[in-house]
Amino acid sequence: DTAVSQTPKYLVTQMGNDKSIKCEQNLGHDTMYWYKQDSKKFLKIMFSYNNKELIINETVPNRFSPKSPDKAHLNLHINSLELGDSAVYFCASSQWWTSGAGELFFGEGSRLTVL
């Protein structure tokens, strides 16, 4: 059983289209994240949810809208795709942490290519 699974793994689409990526974790964690990894491999946090509540929203354009129907699922919808949105998007989960740091478990990534 995959701990953090995200679909689809590959997305190729035209500029202006709308697309969604889904993520599910079966680790019983209460915190989930979306990260964007660009071509230079830098990991940038986009959103974080704890128990379905949005707790981190890092200056991401309004075209990106996360949704967490329950604490095991976190989806990402992107409207009006632009060339600069091409990247690998990673979903991750962790326990809620009060000291030290949450240890993140990542999905395999969803590679989005906007043409």
Next chain:
Amino acid sequence: TQLLEQSPQFLSIQEGENLTVYCNSSSVFSSLQWYRQEPGEGPVLLVTVVTGGEVKKLKRLTFQFGDARKDSSLHITAAQPGDTGLYLCAGGALGGGNNRKLIWGLGTSLAVNP
């Protein structure tokens, strides 16, 4: 703004050589994590260090957290081709309220040639 600088950015070595990767900041972190990412996959946690001066070993990998909790190093002894990958450090930052985030370094891309 908290930043983590990793060096070197790229490293290509022969099997059997030793290497050290550095992760430095001017900020204090509650903890420091090291991840390895292989092509086409997500990062996988290698270790978390939380106490200043802490040293942890994972087979041929040795991780150290600086005394002031601002920097860390990863040393690999007798590198093998299986060690090839992108090594990422991430510092734990506990802010006010619900603000918890990891501050990520830019990564060190390691290639170990047979």
